[in-house]
Amino acid sequence: MRVEFSLTRKGQIFSFDFIVAFSIFVLLLTIFTVQVGQYIIHSSEIKERQDMDNEAYEISDVFFREGVPSNWTDSNVKIIGLESNERISWDKIKKFENLGYQKTLILLGSKYDYNLQIFNKSSVIWEFGKNPENYSSIAKIVRISILNNTIISIQVLIFK
Numbered sequence: 001m002r003v004e005f006s007l008t009r010k011g012q013i014f015s016f017d018f019i020v021a022f023s024i025f026v027l028l029l030t031i032f033t034v035q036v037g038q039y040i041i042h043s044s045e046i047k048e049r050q051d052m053d054n055e056a057y058e059i060s061d062v063f064f065r066e067g068v069p070s071n072w073t074d075s076n077v078k079i080i081g082l083e084s085n086e087r088i089s090w091d092k093i094k095k096f097e098n099l100g101y102q103k104t105l106i107l108l109g110s111k112y113d114y115n116l117q118i119f120n121k122s123s124v125i126w127e128f129g130k131n132p133e134n135y136s137s138i139a140k141i142v143r144i145s146i147l148n149n150t151i152i153s154i155q156v157l158i159f160k
Helices: 016-064 090-099 101-108
Strands: 113-119 124-129 138-147 150-159
Touching: 016 101, 016 113, 016 138, 016 150, 090 101, 090 124, 101 113, 101 124
Parallel strands: none
Antiparallel strands: 113 124, 113 150, 138 150
């Protein structure tokens, strides 16, 4: 049995089958790359949204703690709190306003701008912070409390 090799016959690397298979491979690779990129963008947006929601909730906690020290002033405040005797204190709200936006931003440890509003049944009775006009992301938390023996809604907006 004799095996002969012929140098006159050449392999055809670029046959029609190869071109179709290669085109399908490139198409699938492109789709996969685009999908992975979209997933990364989407997951970072979700993480940012969760961070903003958490920060809005943490800022809303200001209305439900007394602060440190509990009788804080603008010169000795370490942790801001607007509650006294399990009710929101109007005096502490005024002290909070007097601290100014920049100082409250630092004391709250916020990396986002914020706007706080207190509503009674029909209207806004107090507002503090920046107006959320030109923003790319926003988070909103609404909580219920008592101010001057009246049930109120507290709205916290966090935005960037």
